[in-house]
Amino acid sequence: MGISIWQLLIILAIVLVLFGAKRLRNVGSDLGGAIKGFKSAMKDEENKDDNTEKKLEKKDGDVFEATAETKTEEKKDKA
Known part of the structure; x- marks a missing residue:
């Protein structure tokens, strides 16, 4: 009984x-x-999630080493 x-x-x-053909076409x-x-x-x-997972997997396997260096400025004497 459909x-x-x-x-x-x-x-x-x-x-x-009731609505017309133009309005139905727009809808x-x-x-x-x-x-x-x-x-x-x-x-x-989905692509964003896949890229995030790949980045996380890559970070887990890599070891990053860093060294800190200080930069000193020479003082100029005003005479």
């Missing part, structure tokens, strides 16, 4: 009459753009 194709066509016709393109942006953001976040 919705038949004729019921869907009637609903589509009513929506088309469809806005919805498509939002979905595309969401997928892009998810992909960027």
Whole structure:
């Protein structure tokens, strides 16, 4: 007892009459753009997480050695 194709066509016709084809096209393109942006953001976040994991793995295996040096400035005598 689902919705038949004729019921869907009637609903589509009513929506088309109420909102108009131009507005439905705009809503469809806005919805498509939002979905595309969401997928892009998810992909960027996954790449960011992968890069962070790689950096952490690299830091764990490396040993960094550093030495501190002091830099002194020569005092100029004013005479």
